[in-house]
Amino acid sequence: MADNEMKLQAEAVPATDGKKKKKEKVHLKPNLHNKTVRPTTADRVFQIIVDVFMVFILLVIVVPVWSTITLSFRPNTYIGTYLEGMFLPPWDWSIDAYKALLGNDGFALAFFNSLKILVGGVACALFLTVPMAYVMSVKTLPGRKILSTIVIIPYVFNVGMIPSYLLVTSIGLQNHLAAVFLPGAISTYNLIIMRQFFDGIPGELKESARIDGCSEIQVLMKIILPLSKAIVMTIGLYYGVSFWNNFFNAMLYISDNYLYPLPILLRNILMASGMNEYVEVNAFGNAPVQAIKAASVFLSAIPMVIAYPFIQKYFTKGTLLGSVKG
C-alpha cells in the first residue's frame, strides 16, 4: 500500500509537469494501475488480456529466431523433425557448422567487404549529407527555394532502377565496393530530418560566430556539429544499417567473388540447394547443409544484434523526429 502511494507521488510529478518531463522517460507509462480506484472485474480481465497478448507477441518473435538458432547447432547425426530439433538439449548441440563457416576464407572476406562498405559508406554519406542539410538550413541564402526544389524533385519523382543502373555502369563503378553505397549516399529522407534539426538551432549562434570572424565551414564544424552529435549519430546509424543490409546494389554491380559483401554471400549460401553447388566454400566438414545455412544466417545477423541495444535509442529518436513533429 505504502509502495503504491510512493509510486503515485513519483508519477504525479511528470504528469503535472507537462510534456517535457514525459518525453524524457518515453518508455515509462504513467502508472494508472495504482489502486486509487478499486479495479473492477473488467479492469482485471483487461490486464490479463494485455499480458496474454504481450506474451503471445513475445513467442511470435522468439520462436522463429529460436528455430533458426537450434537448427544451426544441429549435429550431423541428428535424425528427427525440425520441431523436435527446437527442444534439443544444449549438450547435444554441435558447432561443426560454425567451424566450417569460420574456417573458410569466404566468410571472413565477405565480412570485411561489408565492413568496408559500412565504414566508407557512412563516412561518405555524412560528408555529403551534413553540409547539404546545413546549407539548406541557412535561412538568408539566396536561392534556398531553388535548392529545396532540386532536392525534392528526385524524391517525389522516382524513375526506377534501370536509369540508375545505366548511370552507375557508365561511370565505371562496377566491381567497386563504392557502387554499393554511392547511389544511396544522400537519402532525401535523412537529409530532410537533418535539415529540420539544423533549422531548430537558433540563428543567433551562427550569427555571433560569423561576427567573430568564423568562416562558414568553421561555423559548421565548431558551432553546429557539436550541437548536433545526436542527430549526426542517428543519421549515421540509419545509413549504416541501410548499407550493411543492402544486397540489391551489390547484386547489380558486383560480380567479383572477392568483393562480395555478406548479404550476397548469405544469399548464395541460402539459395544453393546442395553445398557442392556452392563452390567458393569447399571445406564444409561434417555439418548438415541446413545447419550451415542457419549458422550463416545467425552469423550475419550477429553484428546487427550486438550493435542493436546501443543504437535502438537513437533510432527511436530518429523515427519520431521524422514523423511527429512537436
Add this chain to the structure above:
Amino acid sequence: MTIDKKNKKNGSATVVVNAPLNNRGRLGREIKRHTSVYLLLLIPLIYYIIFKYVPIWNAQIAFKDFQARRGVLGSAWIGLQNFSDFINSFYFWELLRNTVFYSVGKIIISLPLSILLAIAIYECTRPVLRKIVQTLAYLPHFLSWVIMYGILLSLLAPADGVLNDIIRLCGGTPIDFLSNVSAFPWVVLISDAWKEMGWSAIIFIAALMGIDVSLFEAAMVEGANSWQRIRYITLPAIRPVIVTVLLLKIGTILDAGFDQIYMLYSPPVYSVADIIDTWVYRQGLLQFEFGLATAVGLFKGVFGMILMLISNKLVSRMNEGSSIF
C-alpha cells in the same frame, strides 16, 4: 525577371541590414556574402546532379529503342511504343493487381497489429515484460530480407520446416509455402508484419505518451473501466496519428517491397508474387529489355508522384501546414 522575383522572397529576411541598396545590388551582395555557403554546397550538389538527375535524364530511353552500344542519346526515338506494349500486355493488370494487393494487404495486417502492440506496451503493468517485448519487437526491423529469408526457411522449408512439422502433427499434409500459389501471399504479408510490426508501433507509442494522464485519472474517478478508457480516451487521442500514417502510406502504395518479394519468390509463384519492381528488374537487367523496363519504371514513377503529392496535400491539410516537404 526571375532574379527580381527571387530577390523579393529572399531579401525579406535581411531587409533591415540592406535596406538602402537597390534590389539587384542587394542580391549581388547577398550572394557574395554567402560565397562560403555555396562552396560547402559544391560537392553535394555535384553528387546530386550525377546520382539523382542523370538517372532522370537517362529515363528518356523509355521513349526509345535502347541499344547499349548506341547509348542513351544515340538510340532511336520510338514514341510511346514501350508504354503501349506494357499497357496492352497480359501482365499489366497482373503486376498492378499484385503490387496494390501487397501494399494494401500489408497495411491491413500490420496497422491494426502495430496499434494493438502499442496499446499493449502502453498498458502493460509489468515493466520487465514490457521492456523485453519492446526491445525484441523492434529488432527484426534491422535485419535484412536475406536474413529474414534464412529464418523463414527454417520455419517453412518445403518438406521439413517447423510449420510443416506442426501441420503433420495435426494430421494435415505439408505445404510448400514458398512455391504454393495460395500460400505465398500469406507468407509475404505475415512475414512483413512480423518484421515491421514493432517498428511501426513506435509512432503510436509516442502518440500514447503524449496523452494527458489527467484524462485517465478523471475517467477512473468517474468510474470508467479499462475498456471504456481505451474506447473513449486512447483511441480518439491517437486517431490523428493513425490517419496520418494511413495517408502517408497512400503515397507509397506502388512500392510493395522489392527486397522481400525478390528474396522470397520463385518461378512457380510469379503469377501471384510479381510486383512492378521485380518485373522491371527481371525484364531490364536479366533480359536486357532496357527501354520497356524503363517505361514501366517511369509509369510507376509518374503515378507514384501523383499519389505522393495527393497524400502530402491531405497530410498537410490535416495537420495544418506540417507536411513532408
